[in-house]
Amino acid sequence: MSLTRRDCLGWLGASAGAGLLGCQPAPSEVTGGFTGPDPARGHRWRDAALAQPAAQRRADVLVLGGGVSGLAAARALTMAGIDDFALLELEPEAGGNARAGRLGGLACPLGAHYLPVPSDDAPELQGWLEQIGLRQRVAGRWVYDERHLCHSPQERLFWNGGWQDGLLPLDGVAASTLEQYRRLSRLIDEARRAQRYAMPAVRLPVTDAVRALWAQSFAQWLDSHGLNDPQLRWYLDYACRDDYGAGAARVSAWAGIHYFASRHGFPAPGEEGEAEPLLTWPEGNAWLVQRLAAGLGERLRAGQGVLRVRPGREGVTVDSLSMADGRITRWQARAVVVALPVFIARRVIDPLPPVVATRAEGLPLAPWAVVNLLLQEAPKDRGGAHPGWDNVTYGSAGLGYVDASHQSLQRVAGPRVWTWYLPLGDEPQARQALLDLPWTHWRDRALAELSQPHPDLPALVREVAVTRYGHAMAMPAPGSLYEGPWHDDRLAFAHADWAGYSVFEEAFTRGHLAGQHIARRLRG
The missing domain is CATH 3.50.50.60 (FAD/NAD(P)-binding domain)
Known part of the structure; x- marks a missing residue:
């Protein structure tokens, strides 16, 4: 179909403040449609x-x-x-939610796109990763094949008009915001000392404390501890939507705490270590499921x-x-x-x-939309942190985009695929909207959000593939x-x-x- 200036204005008008960005000329022809699971x-x-x-x-x-x-x-x-x-x-x-597709000959994920390096709480998974050659023991220590670990820089946030390293808003935040960050860090440490949190949770005991946390929302738990800072709450909503498909008001306090306590905790500003190691591929977790299915x-x-x-x-x-x-x-x-x-x-x-x-x-289920964009080349980048694998815009409804070419060992100019993720567990009637609305609606939402840090993006789009998951995941x-x-x-x-x-x-x-x-x- 043809893209017009009216289309472009529609994308930008759909996002707060985006009208200030202007509108670059759109390409004369862009193909697109739905892909993946057919309802x-x-x-x-x-x-x-x-x-x-x-x-x-x-x-x-x-x-x-x-x-x-x-x-x-x-x-x-x-x-x-x-x-x-x-x-x-x-x-x-x-493959379920972990399948892949191709745009312009380039592999891209249609759903799940990474696997954190598993801890000793997941011995079955560790054993399989060893079997397929992703990890091996060297000099008495387990090491992972660096070709499959997420390359640096790993993630960045578009915040206050520029890019910063990491996804927790830090640049220029108030002293009161930093204090709430530190308070949450202490609370997560206390939670980890009080009981075990692990991934997977299948073997963890269910105690009265666990039941109490499952009985309330994460938002209620945060409120009870006076954690109401807007920057902190946005980040925690983002984290919950990333793993669970909905924000802190719709997931349990146990789930919100588990997101951090089962992994790397919640490091206070100034105490951050190296980024959590994770495995990823241009085609996302399809790389893994293809090997599970191969035999x-x-x-x-x-x-x-x-x-x-x-x-x-x-x-x-x-x-x-x-x-x-x-x-x-x-x-x-x-x-x-x-x-x-x-x-x-x-x-x-x-x-x-x-x-x-x-x-x-x-048991509620969160719908999702995943939009893959084939670009003729990378858009211009704003100042600050360099392009990362995961690139998120502060305040956005989506989870940002991952660049499928980030894992390439060859840094060359030219076509690339960006994958934009939109969890819909907080949106009323979202499942019906996935069935009723055309693929262009989801394209427009993606471009509205991504045009905030990249105003020239619409002019670079050559093909769009939209994947719908009406029952993507349990919340x-x-x-x-x-x-x-x-x-x-x-x-x-x-x-x-x-x-x-x-x-x-x-x-x-x-x-x-x-x-x-x-x-x-x-x-x-």
Whole structure:
């Protein structure tokens, strides 16, 4: 479609203060559209739920869902010597929220785009990273392949008209702001001394203190400690939206504290060490899921939507719908790993196990939009910190952009892809908006925000790809703590929804444990 000056004014008018930036000439032609998961594909089960099967198959184990947890469960089954299994995935390829695309021949993420270097609390994940060559022991210490660690500079913030290093507003802030930063740092340290915080949280004990923190919002907890500084609260909202899809008012106090306490704490100004090491690739976490899926071969059956799951005395019956030809296959399995989001599991399992009903009750889900922009070259940069991998604008609704070319070992001018992330858990009717609004709406929102630090950006855009996630991730809302079991008779549940929040470490570990549980059950 053609971009006009009216389009450009629309982008800039959509963002506070952006009207002062002017508008650069737009390119004559920009292609674009939606990519990634197709909402219509996920809704086809409603029309096919009563149809009869056209074929029948058997397997010892079925894994339902090919996201991170399902792929990790399949790996665990293989490690346990169970090869007679099939993994059913609705989309044309596995990966869930961690898939990738290409624009102009350049790889770019369609969703999750990094993995913090895991701690010893995630031994299963550490072991797999060693297996695929990302880490090895050198002179008695574990080291990670530097080619895959995020290159410096890692992150920067557009604040007060220029770029600063790091995402916590520091340049020119008031003494009272700095004091609140230091107060929060002390509170996070106290929280870490009082109880364990770890990533993943699957093995952490649930104490009365944990329950109390899950019962209130992070915003309420901050208010109770007098932490009301606008710069601090913006940053904490950003952190919650980054991991949970919604701000501090909608996530639990436990989740807000866990974001920092399970990682590097909250260093006070002047006490910052090196940036948290993380692994990333031009295609984001698709680099990881592609390696998880690589050895599955024909056991990975993509384009198969799960219609019905019926546990019985002798095993489990599963009906799946082929997205290619509409044919239904009836599977008979001895056991099943349900690595589906809970809202889907609730619809397809009959009878509905109490554990699923309990987990699904009151578990909110955050929609997301991800916009990839192919640029003919990098826009002009403002003063201050140099371009980083993660580039965030203060006060924005989005999470900023990551530059897919940042991990390249060759710094050359020319085309590049920027990926802009917009969590929508705080916006009313956001899921419906993703279904109803054209791709140009999300393009316009991205350009409105990114034009603040880069006024010449619209003139450099050549192609746009918008990815929609109507049910992207569980939000750890107050009251959504789950303490029950994660398996029921012949079913083991492995999705990150059971944790109440969605990160790679949690999904991988829960998938691995579910696969191990099924393997032990079959052998016992």
